[in-house]
Amino acid sequence: MKSVGLNPHRSNRRAAPRIGKPAAWLSLAALLGSAALGPGAHAQIPKDPQTRDLAALSLEELSNIKVTSVSGVEEPLSDAAASIFVITNEDIRRSAATTLPEALRLAPNLQVARVDARNYAITARGSNGVFENKMLVLIDGRTVYSPLFSGVFWDAQDVMLEDIDRIEVISGPGGTLWGSNAVNGVINVITRSSKDTQGGLLVAGAGNRENGDALRYGGKLDNGGSYRVYGKYADYENTTGANGVRMEDGWRRSQAGFRTDWEASAGSAFTLQGDAYRGDLHQAGTQAIIIGGANINGSWNKLLDNGSRFRLQAYWDHTDRNQPGAYIDHLDTANIELQHSFKLTPGQEIVWGAGYRYSWDRVQNGTAFSFLPASLNMHWGNVFAQDEIALRDNLHLTVGAKVETNIYTGAELLPSVRLAWKVAPQHLLWSAISRVVRAPSRIDRDFYSPSKPLSVVGGVPQYLIAGGPSFASEVAKVYEIGYRGQVLPSVSFSSTAFYQDYDHVRTLEPGPGGINLTFQNKASGSSSGLENWGTWQVLKSWRLSAGYVWQHVRTKLDPDSHDVSTASALAGDDPASYWSLRSSVDIARNQELDVSLRHVGALPAPVVPAYYAVDLRYAWRVTPKATVALIGQNLFDKSHPEFGTAPGYSQLDRSFFVKLNLRF
Amino acid sequence: MNRTPPRRFALLRRLRIACLLLAACAAGAPALGEEAIPLEKRIKAAYLAKLPGYVTWPESAFAKPDAPLVFGVLGDEQVAAELAQAVAGHDLDGHPLAVRRLREGESLANLQVLFVAGRARLGEVARATEKQPLLLVTESEGALERGSVVNFTLVSEHVKFDIALDSAEKRGLKLSSRLLGVARSVRPGGAP
Numbered sequence: 001m002k003s004v005g006l007n008p009h010r011s012n013r014r015a016a017p018r019i020g021k022p023a024a025w026l027s028l029a030a031l032l033g034s035a036a037l038g039p040g041a042h043a044q045i046p047k048d049p050q051t052r053d054l055a056a057l058s059l060e061e062l063s064n065i066k067v068t069s070v071s072g073v074e075e076p077l078s079d080a081a082a083s084i085f086v087i088t089n090e091d092i093r094r095s096a097a098t099t100l101p102e103a104l105r106l107a108p109n110l111q112v113a114r115v116d117a118r119n120y121a122i123t124a125r126g127s128n129g130v131f132e133n134k135m136l137v138l139i140d141g142r143t144v145y146s147p148l149f150s151g152v153f154w155d156a157q158d159v160m161l162e163d164i165d166r167i168e169v170i171s172g173p174g175g176t177l178w179g180s181n182a183v184n185g186v187i188n189v190i191t192r193s194s195k196d197t198q199g200g201l202l203v204a205g206a207g208n209r210e211n212g213d214a215l216r217y218g219g220k221l222d223n224g225g226s227y228r229v230y231g232k233y234a235d236y237e238n239t240t241g242a243n244g245v246r247m248e249d250g251w252r253r254s255q256a257g258f259r260t261d262w263e264a265s266a267g268s269a270f271t272l273q274g275d276a277y278r279g280d281l282h283q284a285g286t287q288a289i290i291i292g293g294a295n296i297n298g299s300w301n302k303l304l305d306n307g308s309r310f311r312l313q314a315y316w317d318h319t320d321r322n323q324p325g326a327y328i329d330h331l332d333t334a335n336i337e338l339q340h341s342f343k344l345t346p347g348q349e350i351v352w353g354a355g356y357r358y359s360w361d362r363v364q365n366g367t368a369f370s371f372l373p374a375s376l377n378m379h380w381g382n383v384f385a386q387d388e389i390a391l392r393d394n395l396h397l398t399v400g401a402k403v404e405t406n407i408y409t410g411a412e413l414l415p416s417v418r419l420a421w422k423v424a425p426q427h428l429l430w431s432a433i434s435r436v437v438r439a440p441s442r443i444d445r446d447f448y449s450p451s452k453p454l455s456v457v458g459g460v461p462q463y464l465i466a467g468g469p470s471f472a473s474e475v476a477k478v479y480e481i482g483y484r485g486q487v488l489p490s491v492s493f494s495s496t497a498f499y500q501d502y503d504h505v506r507t508l509e510p511g512p513g514g515i516n517l518t519f520q521n522k523a524s525g526s527s528s529g530l531e532n533w534g535t536w537q538v539l540k541s542w543r544l545s546a547g548y549v550w551q552h553v554r555t556k557l558d559p560d561s562h563d564v565s566t567a568s569a570l571a572g573d574d575p576a577s578y579w580s581l582r583s584s585v586d587i588a589r590n591q592e593l594d595v596s597l598r599h600v601g602a603l604p605a606p607v608v609p610a611y612y613a614v615d616l617r618y619a620w621r622v623t624p625k626a627t628v629a630l631i632g633q634n635l636f637d638k639s640h641p642e643f644g645t646a647p648g649y650s651q652l653d654r655s656f657f658v659k660l661n662l663r664f
Numbered sequence: 665m666n667r668t669p670p671r672r673f674a675l676l677r678r679l680r681i682a683c684l685l686l687a688a689c690a691a692g693a694p695a696l697g698e699e700a701i702p703l704e705k706r707i708k709a710a711y712l713a714k715l716p717g718y719v720t721w722p723e724s725a726f727a728k729p730d731a732p733l734v735f736g737v738l739g740d741e742q743v744a745a746e747l748a749q750a751v752a753g754h755d756l757d758g759h760p761l762a763v764r765r766l767r768e769g770e771s772l773a774n775l776q777v778l779f780v781a782g783r784a785r786l787g788e789v790a791r792a793t794e795k796q797p798l799l800l801v802t803e804s805e806g807a808l809e810r811g812s813v814v815n816f817t818l819v820s821e822h823v824k825f826d827i828a829l830d831s832a833e834k835r836g837l838k839l840s841s842r843l844l845g846v847a848r849s850v851r852p853g854g855a856p
Contacts (some may be wrong), residue, residue, distance in 0.1 A: 054710035059846040062707055062714075063824050167850050193842060195717060220757070224720060261842070266829070266853075269841040303844050305852045 058165060058196050061088065081398060081418035081430035082174070083482055083496040083531055085109050087167040089192070094584050094594045096615035096631045097655065098205065098212050099234070101154045103161060104187065106600070108503045108533040108547020108580060109171035109496075115645035117236045118155035118250040118281050118651035121643050124171035124185035125500055126527040126553035127572035128643075134183035134438055136174065136478075140273060142315050147359055147378055148329065148371065149439035152182055155281055156319065158255050160214050160230050162201060162661075165192040171531060172498055173478045175414030175436035176400040177233035179355075179382055183436045183476050184500070184527075193271075194218055194226040194259045200664040202233075207631070207657030210236040225262020225270075231255070240639075243647040253279035253291075263543060267303035272296070285370060286324035308342030311353075327371070328364040330568050336383075344387070351400075352385035361442070364574075369449035371442050372467065381405045384414075394422035408440040409473050427485035437473040444471040444506060444519045453654070454515065454582055466511065468519025477501045493534035500527040505555060508565035522561035527553045541586035548579040573608070573643070575601035590621035606645040613637060625664065631657040701742045707772035707823045709746035710815055712779055712801060715814065716756050722836040723851065725776055725797035733759035733776045738766040738789065740781035747779075777801065786810055797836045808851055813837065819848060829853030 036605050054062065087106045097103035101120040105112045113121040123132045133150040136143065139159060145152050167189050174182035198218040205212040211234060218228035235252035257275030262268060274296040280288035297315035304310060314336040322328045342522030344350050359378045363371045386400025401415035416434035423429055445468050453461030482496035504521035510515060529551030536544045553574045557563050565571060580598040585595050594617040602610040614636050618627035632655070634640070639651035714732055720851075723772040733756055737744035745763045751761035764775070768785060772778065772793050780786050783804035790811030793800060802812040813835065815826050828851040832839050844850050 054706055055711065055713060059711070059714060059718075059843065062711055063822055063846060065703070065707055078721075091682070195840075195842065263840050263842075266797065266838050267844055267847075268843045301841060303841050303850070307850065307852065 004509065009313065016268065018267040031423045033643075057090075057193065060165075078423070079396070079420055079428060081420040081428075081482075082434055083109060083171045083480065083494070083498070085169045085171075085494075085533065087169065089162075089164055089166065092161050092164060092167075094592060094619075095593075096596065096617050096633050096657075098210060098631075099188070100157055100159055100161070102165075104169070105580075107167070107169035108545075109531045109549065110169055110185070110187075111549075111574065111578060111600075113375075113603075114650075114652055116247055116644045117239045118251045119249070121573075122152070122154065122187075123572075124169075125498060125529065125576040126551055127184065128574050129572050130643075131443075132572070133441065134181065134474075135185050135187060136178050136182035137187045137189075138178075139189045140297055141299065141313050142295060142317060143312075143333075143335070143357075145181060145318075147331070147361060147441055148363075149443040150438060153291075153321070155251060155323070156253075156277070156279065156293065157187060158232070158253060158277060159191060159255075159275075160216060160232055161226070161228065162203060162214070163191050163197055163216065163259075165190045171496070172432075172480055172500075173416065173434040173436040173476065175434060176384060176386060176402050176416040177351075179380075179402060179404050179475070180406070180412055180414065180437050180439040180465040183438050183474070184238055191259065191273075193261045194228040194533075195261055197228045198226065202662040202664070203294075204662075205657055205659035207655055208237075209653065209655040210234065210657065221260065221262060223262050223384060225260060227258060227260040229256070229258045237480065239650040239652065241648045242641055245648065247650050248284040249650065251279060251281040253277060267305075269301045270298070272298045272300075283324065287622065289324065290322040293317070304342075306342070308340065311339045313337055323366075326366050326368065330362040332360040336357075339350055347390040350385065350386045351388075352383075354381075354383045356381045365451050367451050369447060369465070370451040371446045372448050373446065376442065376446065377408050379405075380407075404439075406439045408445055408471075412437045412439060412473055424485075428484045429482070431481040432440065432478070432483070434478045435475070436478065437475050439473050440468070440471050442467045447519070464515055464517060465508070466516040466518055471506070471519045472504055472521050474505050474521065475503045477503075487534075488590070489536040491534060494532065496531045498527070498529060498531070502526060502555075506565070507557065507561050507563035510562055510564060517564065520561075522558040522563065523555055524558070525553070525555035527551060543580045543584045545584075546580065548577070549576045571605070573603045573605060575603055575610070577601045592619045593617070594619075600642070603643070608641055608646075608649070611637070611640040611642070625662060627661045629659045629661075631659065633657070685686050701746055704818070704823060705740065705742050708779075709743050709750055711816070711825065712743070712760075712777065712825070713750040715799060715843070716761075716777060717803065718840040718841075719799055720838040721776055722797050724836075727774070730758050730760075732762045734774060735761070735763045736766045736772065736775040736778040737763060738768075738778065738780045738785060740779070741765065743779060743781065748768065760820075766816065770799070772796070779803075780812075783807065786812070793835075799835075799837060800831070815837075817848070824848040827851065847853050 060587040085107045085340045091106050092103050095103065095106055101122060104110050104122060109124050111123050115121055115130055119130055120132050121128045121132055123135055127134055131149055133610060137145060137152050144157055170186040172185060178186050194583045201215040201216045214230060214232035216228055216230035218226060220226055233254045236250050238250040239247045241247055255275060255277035259273035268445060270457040276294040278292040280290055283289050295315060295317040305565040312440055317333045319331045335357040339349040339353035341349060357380045361373045365371060365374055382402055382404040384402035386398060388398045389395055391397050398418040400415060403411050403413055405411045414436050416432060418432040420428060420430045447465060448463050448467055449465040453463055455462045479499045480496060484494040487493050502525040505523035505525050507520050507522040508517050509520045509522060529549060531549050533547035538544055578600040580596060582596040585593045596615045599608060599612050613634045616632045616635055617629055619627055621627045634652060634654045637654065639653045641649040641651055689826060712735060735747055737747060744763055748763040751763060754761050775798055777799045779801045780789055781803060786804060786807055787810055790800065794811055800812045801814045803816040805840060807815045808826055811831055813828055813831045817824055825847055826846040826849045827844060830853045831849060833853040
C-alpha cells in the first residue's frame, strides 16, 4: 500500500509506509520548552506598590475577588452549569508559558501535549491527536479551526499573551451556544479591551530554545475611545528525536495587530480589531512551510433601556498555508452573528441568536493526497434559543437548542438541558444533558490519496483512499454532574463527573481489493471520568492550585467494520489520568516565585511513557515599571516526549528563558 | 525561503540573555511594607481609581482643561489613603488625579467623584449635589434611590456594584457601556 499522507502538519516524503503506520509522521515526540511571564497588567491608572495587584485588574476581575479570602484573587465562581475553568491574565503572567498553547496547560481540564516544536495535540475528555477535531477554539469570537479537518493549526495561532483578559475553557459540550464541533470542549480566548491596555509595553525574552519579543502601545482616540497596536516576533529551535535525529520542526513567526474600542452613545459600544501574521515553519526534507493570514473582526454591543442586551459580530478571516510537498491552502471565511438576551419575565432570561458563515477554500493539491474538489465553497447557518428559568431563587433550569446547517449533512440539532442548584450561597450543584455533533470536515469527505489514481477501472478512478461520500456527523450524548464551591473561606473546589457517549465515530473502511478506502461512521465509543480542581489560599502571599483528571476512553468498532485507522494518527491517544500542582508565592512585595509540577500518565497507542515536568518562574519587579523573570521548564528532566511514536518522537528539553517587561 | 531560520539566532540569543540579566541586576529593588487595610476597602479603592476612565463629565465640570480631577472621600480614612496611593502622580485626559479627605459639613464643590462611606450622611449629600456633575459613589442599600450613581454592594462576598443611569443623566454624566456591562444591575435612564 502507499502512503497515507493525511497529516496536514507534516508532509510525508516516505515512499510507502503502510496504512498501519501513518503515525510515522507523528513520530516526533515532544519537546516542551517555552517559558514566559510578564507583569501583564496595565490598568489605565497605573498602579503603585500598595494597590498594584488590584489596580492592575480589570473591572470584571475586581468583581470576581472574594473579599473574605485571606487575600488574592480567587477563581471566579460563575454560576454556569458547566465544567468551566477560567485562565486569568494573572494566571498566564505567573506561568512559564510563552505561547498560547503553552498557556492552555494552565487549564486542569485540558490535555495539552506538545508533539514537537510547533505541533500540539490539545483536547478535553480524550480523543487527543494532531488531528483532534472535537474542540471548538475561538479568539475574540473568531473560530480558528480549519475546515480541512475541523482541528486547529496550533502553529499559526497567536495572541499577545499580556493582552489576554482570560481564557474560558469549557470541558464538555457547548453546542447549544457555540455550535457543532464543541463536542469535547470549547476554548474561548478573550483579549482585553484597549481601554485596559493603555500605555507602552515592551516584552523582550530569550532562552536556550526560543526567543520572543513584543511591543504594544495603547492610547486614546478623539472620539473618547481607545486603541492599541502591537507587534510581536517569536522563534523556536528545532527539536531532536528520541533516536537522536534532528527534527525539522523549528519555526519563526511575526504578527501585528490592533484593537480599538469606543462608544457611540451610552450603552452602545463598538470594538474593531484585526491581526496579520506570517511565519515559516520547518519541515523535513523540503523548504519551510509558509503560513500567513489576516483577519478583521468587529462587534457592536448595545445595552437597551429595558435591560436587554444585543450583540452583533462580524469578521473576515484569511489564511494561507503553503506546505511544500503536501498542499497549498488559501481559505477565506466571512462570519456574521447576532445575539439578544432579555428577561421574558422576572424569572426567565432568554438568549437567542443566529449566525451565518461562508468559507471559500482553495487548495492546490500535491502528489501524495488531494482534497477534491480542490476548490470548495462552504457555508454554515444557525439559529438558537435558550431559556434560563428560575424555578426557585436558588434553582435554575436552562433549556436550549441550536439548529446548525452545513453543506454535507444539512441541519443538525444541538439541544441541552442544564440545572443549577445553589445548595448554599457558596455551593453550586449542577447537572446537564446535551446532544452535540461533529459535522463532517473536508478530510472526512473530500480526501483522496494518492492524487494520481492508482488506475482507472471501467471509467472509475481507483484510489488508495477515496474520500468519504457517505460520511455523516459523529454524534455525542453527554451526561454531566458537578459541584463547584467554596469549601472553606480559603479553599475553592470544583468536581465534575462526565459520561460522553459517542456514536457514528469515524472509521476508515477498505473497499473491494483493499483499496478505495473510505471514511465511514462504523464505530462507537465513550469517555467517562472525573475532573477536579481547586485552589487553596494558604497565606495572603501563597496560593496553591491543583488539578486532577481521571478518564476512561474507549472505542468500539461496529461488527461490520474493518477499520484500518485505529493504528493511524487519526485515532486518539489519551492518558488514563493527568494532574498538576502549582504554587504561587509572593516572596516579597516585588518578588514572585511560581513553581508547577505536572504529571501525565502513559499514552497507550502509540506508547508514550508517563512523565513529570517541573516549571519554575522567578520574577523580580526591579522598578515599578520593569520586571525581569527567569523561567525554567522541565527542570528536573533532561528531556521527555509528550506525544507521537517511538523512537522518532521529539524530545522536549529542559529549557531556560529570561524575560524583561518594561512599561512606558 | 530559509530552511533553518531559528538556528542563526543562537549567538544573538546568548547575547540577549546576557543583556537581560545585566538589566535585571543593574537596578535595586524598592522595599515595600505590608498593608493592613481590609481587602474589601482596597477593592473599593481600586474600583474608585478606575471609575473615571469609564465616565465622561460635561466640560463645565472642570474649571479649565488641565484642572485636577478630584475624588472626595467622606467618612473612610482607609479608602481615602488607599485611593490616594493608587492615583498619586497619575492623570486622566490631562487632568491630574487628586484625593480630598472630607469632613462632615465641608464644601462639596469642585469634586468630580465623591465616595460616601456608610449611609449616615447620604441623604444630605445627595440633596446638596443633586444637579452637580458629580459621580456619587456609595456603599449602602437603597442609595441609588436616593441619588447615588454607583453603589457598591456585597454579593456572596464579592464587591459588585449597581448603577442608576437616571441619576447619572441628571448630573450630566455619561457612563460607558463597558461599565454598565460589568454592573450587577442598571437602573435605566430616561434618555433614549
